[in-house]
Amino acid sequence: MRDDEILTKISALVDEEHELRNRLTAGEVTTDEEHARVKELETALDRCWDLLRQRRARRGAGEDPDGAAVRPAGEVQNYRQ
Template identity: 50%
Template sequence: MNDQDILTHIQSLVEEEHALREGATDGRAPDQSRLKYVEESLDQCWDLLRQRRAKKDSGENPNEAQARPISEVEGYRQ
């Protein structure tokens, strides 16, 4: 997966997140489990993209970056 593939996937997840949240404004509760999955997947994708860019900037192979487990990514401090 290259940077553009990751960005395309991020865009797809953002669109789904917005759709889930917009449904909530129509008086319906969003599917909380799906919303949680989408939010976690977004965090994981952003982390992978940051890893790839860091490797590229330091002269390493960005293809060696790997998606970290959601449990690890969600544990980062903001």
């Protein structure tokens, strides 16, 4: 996945999170449904950001950014920024 594709996916995930919060406010989803989906979205965002950082680091080191790979969710969750 190219950097621009990753950034597009990140934007879509953030948009979905905002829409989900609006739906919660409007009473269209329950708090439990919202929390469960937000957790999934946060995991997906963590993985996207990690992949983007890997690609940038590889590029900065003169390596092929396409060598970066999506890591398992458990490996990237709760990284300190």
